[in-house]
Amino acid sequence: MLDDLRExxxxxxxxxxxxxxxxxxxxxxxxxxxxxxSREAALRRLGTTEALxxxxxxxxxxxxxxxxxxxxxxxxxxxxxxxxxCLLPTLLLFMGARAFAAExxxxxxxxxxxWPYVILNTLFAFNEHLLPILIGWAVVAIALRQxxxxxxxxxxxxxxxxxxxxxxxxxxxNAGHPADIGFGIGFKLADPFTTVLGRSFESGVFNLVAILAxxxxxxxxxxxxx
Amino acid sequence: xxxxxxHFMNGVPELLILQVxxxxxxxxxxxxEEIRRRSGxxxxxxxxxxxxxxxxxxxxxxxxxxxxxxxxxxxxYYQLTPRGxxxxxxxxxxxxxxADAIRQVMGGAAHA
Numbered sequence: 436m437l438d439d440l441r442e443x444x445x446x447x448x449x450x451x452x453x454x455x456x457x458x459x460x461x462x463x464x465x466x467x468x469x470x471x472x473s474r475e476a477a478l479r480r481l482g483t484t485e486a487l488x489x490x491x492x493x494x495x496x497x498x499x500x501x502x503x504x505x506x507x508x509x510x511x512x513x514x515x516x517x518x519x520x521c522l523l524p525t526l527l528l529f530m531g532a533r534a535f536a537a538e539x540x541x542x543x544x545x546x547x548x549x550w551p552y553v554i555l556n557t558l559f560a561f562n563e564h565l566l567p568i569l570i571g572w573a574v575v576a577i578a579l580r581q582x583x584x585x586x587x588x589x590x591x592x593x594x595x596x597x598x599x600x601x602x603x604x605x606x607x608x609n610a611g612h613p614a615d616i617g618f619g620i621g622f623k624l625a626d627p628f629t630t631v632l633g634r635s636f637e638s639g640v641f642n643l644v645a646i647l648a649x650x651x652x653x654x655x656x657x658x659x660x661x
Numbered sequence: 662x663x664x665x666x667x668h669f670m671n672g673v674p675e676l677l678i679l680q681v682x683x684x685x686x687x688x689x690x691x692x693x694e695e696i697r698r699r700s701g702x703x704x705x706x707x708x709x710x711x712x713x714x715x716x717x718x719x720x721x722x723x724x725x726x727x728x729x730x731x732x733x734x735x736x737x738y739y740q741l742t743p744r745g746x747x748x749x750x751x752x753x754x755x756x757x758x759x760a761d762a763i764r765q766v767m768g769g770a771a772h773a
């Protein structure tokens with residue numbers, strides 16, 4: 436019965452934390468009632484799933500942001516997270532590079548294997564390849580946890596996959612003026628239209644498959660288990 | 662003009678919970694049993710009602726809670742906060758005025 440209640444409340448958009456606490460307290464209450472009488476009598480006193488759900492749903496301010504504004508959490512949220520996830524570390528790196536530019540040996544810093552080179556390439560590789568997938572997994576996990584999803588989730592995942600696939604991060608360093616450093620964040624939107632299946636499009640498809648694969652496996656396992 | 666209270670019965674579980682918690686902290690089951698005992702088994706707050714009300718009171722700052730491990734089980738104990746004390750005073754006052762008004766009406770009916 437408490438499992439049914441949990442599902443019902445989550446589907447109604449109640450915050451998972453509120454649901455978990457309510458169900459845990461009711462389970463504890465049920466145990467207390469069972470100690471002084473039969474389990475059937477305890478169940479009767481606890482009430483029906485409908486009555487328990489109605490009592491909670493009547494409370495204001497218990498619905499999650501995902502239920503109240505799914506477009507913001509499941510669609511806009513991952514796109515903003517992707518942009519900020521690229522911008523903030525790059526900005527920090529940019530500020531750090533500007534601050535130490537005068538002391539840095541330009542010739543060595545730009546050689547493969549030097550620590551600035553490794554940090555920069557690792558960061559760019561993470562942002563271009565891993566970040567969209569991690570953000571996609573996070574948004575799918577939020578949707579699964581809150582029994583939410585639908586068109587907003589699908590749109591969010593597709594946007595994250597393809598914007599992530601088209602990300603272009605670049606650094607330009609003026610050899611004559613070490614302090615003259617430029618970082619660029621761009622988006623290769625034109626690729627799929629000019630070359631039919633450009634690298635950004637392929638990356639987008641790869642991201643989409645990588646994001647949705649665990650979700651598909653979970654759904655398949657749930658379907659098998661009935 | 663008299664204050665309108667179309668839903669005054671809605672505040673009764675809240676009033677009773679705050680009143681009982683004024684004396685000491687309790688967990689949900691203990692609270693329901695205490696209200697039942699003190700009211701001579703007349704008032705039995707629904708088991709499903711008590712937790713949403715407790716959670717709402719906590720969200721509004723009238724109650725504070727803490728988890729306590731008892732015999733391997735995690736129980737949530739609730740206690741009144743200063744804001745809860747003030748809320749209890751307000752609810753008690755409203756309830757006293759309503760009870761007086763009802764008594765007057767009932768007394769008037771008995772004398773008629």
